Amino acid sequence: MASSDLTLLLTALAAACDAEVRRRMAEAGHPETRSVHGYVFQHLLAGPVRVTDLAGLLGMTPQGASKVAAEMERAGYVARRVDSDDQRARVIELTARGSAAIEAGRAARADVSAELLAVLDEPDAFLASLNRLSDTTGALRELLARRLRPQ
Template sequence: MASTPDRDLPLLLTALAAECDARVRARMAEAGHGEARTVHGYVFQHLLTGPVRVTDLAERLGMTAQGASKVVAEMERVGYAARRPDPRDSRARLVELTPRGLAAVEAGRAARAEVTAELLGALGPTAGEFLTSLGGLAERTGALRELLARRLRPR
């Protein structure tokens, strides 16, 4: 039995995720971070704990070193990341967040909180139940564990 779009959970979640992403990015642009892309968010998460080699970043993101290097170069151009020599290996370079990159992370967190409040507000009194159910589903499927372990990868 084929479901209709309004009863198709993957389709609804995809549509909502795209809308949330667009709203978050619009708010980030208003905060001076219009260059921020969704893929940058994945990189930010891996740089928050400290500098990382591009090859290690690529492995964590599930992409080639060339692909990770391209994203890092883009982030360098807009001032979110910087490379510096690895003190343990002069051939390697470490990637780290700049103060502008940290500001973008904070702007993203604030934007997500605003979008969350806005959308949950539209649900009214059922918002808490909805969020609890969605959180339970994310936990049951392992998606929440992957998110918290920073193992979600850009697609």
């Protein structure tokens, strides 16, 4: 089956890659991870974040961010504590298990990427084309600046 619908192809490939990465993460001892957790992990790499600030970064309500934080806390990926600057506020921070999940995700993405690129006749040309598309849309720039939000 072939298609010339770039959006359809990229969406399908992204979903397949995401599912395979999550499968490998489960094998590595992180079966609880969901796509939204990746967005939270990225915002915690620099250090603890207030739940209300996380909500704004993720484009969700404080209640929604608190729910995701509680889910991640139950899985052992983050810890919540009182903000030292404001006793009324709570911050979340990565735990050692959260850092291990990030590393497992990075390893899984690298392996999946390598396996898929090995199928191609000209992987360097393919990656160059994708990078040009990313430059045109600003997609990678937005992702790396942590401005893309979960859907």
